[in-house]
Amino acid sequence: MKKSVLNTIQKHLEGDFALEKPKDLSFGHYATPAAFSLAKVHRKSPMIIAEELAEKFEDEEIFTKVDALKGYLNFKLSDAFLDTKATEAILNEEAFAKGEKSGTILLEYVSANPTGPLHIGHARGAVFGDTLYKIGKHLGYDITAEYYVNDAGNQIRLLGLSIFLAGRDKFTDLEVNWPEEFYRGEYIYDLAETAKEKFGAEIFNDENSIDMLSDWGKEQMLDLIRQNLADANITFDTFVSEKALFEKWEETFDKLKANDAVYEKDGKVWLKSSEKGDEKDRVIVREDGRPTYLAGDIIYHNEKFERGYNHYINIWGADHHGYIARVKAAVEFLGYNPEKLEVILSQMVALLKGGEPYKMSKRAGNFILMSDVVEEVGAEALRFIFLTKKSDTHLEFDVDMLKTEDSSNPIYYIQYAHARINQVFEKAGKNPHEVVQTKLEDLDEDAQNLLFSALLLPEVLEDAFESRQLQKLTDYLKSLAALYHQFYNKHKIVGTKNEEKLLKLSAMVAVTLRTGLKLMGIEAKYKM
RNA sequence: GUCCUCGUAGCUCAGCUGGAUAGAGCAUCGGAUUCCUAAUCCGAAGGUCUCAGGUUCGAAUCCUGUCGGGGACACCA
Numbered sequence: 001m002k003k004s005v006l007n008t009i010q011k012h013l014e015g016d017f018a019l020e021k022p023k024d025l026s027f028g029h030y031a032t033p034a035a036f037s038l039a040k041v042h043r044k045s046p047m048i049i050a051e052e053l054a055e056k057f058e059d060e061e062i063f064t065k066v067d068a069l070k071g072y073l074n075f076k077l078s079d080a081f082l083d084t085k086a087t088e089a090i091l092n093e094e095a096f097a098k099g100e101k102s103g104t105i106l107l108e109y110v111s112a113n114p115t116g117p118l119h120i121g122h123a124r125g126a127v128f129g130d131t132l133y134k135i136g137k138h139l140g141y142d143i144t145a146e147y148y149v150n151d152a153g154n155q156i157r158l159l160g161l162s163i164f165l166a167g168r169d170k171f172t173d174l175e176v177n178w179p180e181e182f183y184r185g186e187y188i189y190d191l192a193e194t195a196k197e198k199f200g201a202e203i204f205n206d207e208n209s210i211d212m213l214s215d216w217g218k219e220q221m222l223d224l225i226r227q228n229l230a231d232a233n234i235t236f237d238t239f240v241s242e243k244a245l246f247e248k249w250e251e252t253f254d255k256l257k258a259n260d261a262v263y264e265k266d267g268k269v270w271l272k273s274s275e276k277g278d279e280k281d282r283v284i285v286r287e288d289g290r291p292t293y294l295a296g297d298i299i300y301h302n303e304k305f306e307r308g309y310n311h312y313i314n315i316w317g318a319d320h321h322g323y324i325a326r327v328k329a330a331v332e333f334l335g336y337n338p339e340k341l342e343v344i345l346s347q348m349v350a351l352l353k354g355g356e357p358y359k360m361s362k363r364a365g366n367f368i369l370m371s372d373v374v375e376e377v378g379a380e381a382l383r384f385i386f387l388t389k390k391s392d393t394h395l396e397f398d399v400d401m402l403k404t405e406d407s408s409n410p411i412y413y414i415q416y417a418h419a420r421i422n423q424v425f426e427k428a429g430k431n432p433h434e435v436v437q438t439k440l441e442d443l444d445e446d447a448q449n450l451l452f453s454a455l456l457l458p459e460v461l462e463d464a465f466e467s468r469q470l471q472k473l474t475d476y477l478k479s480l481a482a483l484y485h486q487f488y489n490k491h492k493i494v495g496t497k498n499e500e501k502l503l504k505l506s507a508m509v510a511v512t513l514r515t516g517l518k519l520m521g522i523e524a525k526y527k528m
Numbered sequence: 529g530u531c532c533u534c535g536u537a538g539c540u541c542a543g544c545u546g547g548a549u550a551g552a553g554c555a556u557c558g559g560a561u562u563c564c565u566a567a568u569c570c571g572a573a574g575g576u577c578u579c580a581g582g583u584u585c586g587a588a589u590c591c592u593g594u595c596g597g598g599g600a601c602a603c604c605a
Contacts, residue, residue, distance in 0.1 A: 489569040
């Protein structure tokens, strides 16, 4: 819709101009302040320029009215144009708001260490990533959703050790010397219990079983993580193992050396990241020859770029902020364009319950499990609440609020609008396809505004995706639902002389709500 | 200390590539149901957009600074 408008305006207006929403829909559907900037060039008043411009649009069919007001140029779309768009959408719902974008994107998100279940902070990145994925695909991008499994390094051994000690504590009489660092939390004891059933309690007598428990525990945790994700309607295309990637370390290291990216000092190997915008150089191989975590990420990003995507998006926790510069530096040293790598930070989530704050900690046992929250409020409410806020701002919400089934819970508000529409059709004894050929003409202002709003989904989706601000979609759906509720309260539909028109209008609203919800991983309700 | 972020209604937040009278939800108060679901709607009240400068036709929006909250500054992942 916006595209048609832009094309038409371009016929009469040269150069760049901003197309925006008028303050008030009664002014028109679209507006441009172009006359203000032209005023400078032509040394004429913006009012006069706007009026001259308005006249040029008199013969355009998609507009019924183009007028100048206080220097703004306001465009009002014709009923026939809006009707055509609505008819297309209702007849071919699957294609509604689909875009024609092209290009491949590798989207990496969650990538939580397989050392424990997902917590509420992971859930935010997961929901954001999954929704970005769904919307991007709808717009036409070829996107791959990838999970980077950190299955190498200390933390996996720590997992094995933690299980081992928990088993020793629970199933043997041996004394347990708890080290400074280990994984706490009930799930470790659950794992020890399962391990006992599977391997026998005697494994807890032998420290040699720690390695085995590490590998086994990691697999268990990955299964659990996959399950946590699936419970929130989140799936991935690919899982990439850090451990497996280390086979390519020599090869990647040689490439860095060939590109003069590293040097040796104090027995360690350093990446010259400060040459590429990082604060300082970073160690990538320790004195004892073990590569650091950064080395793993360098291999991974080299491998990612070898796969040849057009664009790369990583969704990281906000605590990884300082990590961006060094990874980008590495990418550049590897001979790739670091601008193709985009990092989206997902900020902390503060969870409240009954107004009391929860404190989260990843290592300690008192973090809030994603699965607990999903169980408590449902996957859909969780997804929705995470999507109502920008990913890079702190989010605070109270689980008690999400448990209520009234207007303080925004998802019910939208669902209710959708269910209402279905109810109206039931009362009328018709279905959308029976009324789709009715022409939407001579609508009153309320109906026209509602129709226009329902047709905005394509541009909202594009805006939300390109700006990575998915709250634009939730905001839009909330306001569309509000418009429908208002309309419903004000205008009777069933049994009126405008019944067919208003049913078609309702059907259009339902298509938009349903499509928008679907892209957020939420199924529209037909009855409540 | 350096860097990054945020600061808008009582609360949680939109708005920020400069543009028309700064918005929503919640909470508060008042009202609407013989009529398609009142899980809704209508109305009222609520603001020095942290503060101070600057840029210009125009600043919540951009710049500088200030104060306040949060975060990052590993050979841990």
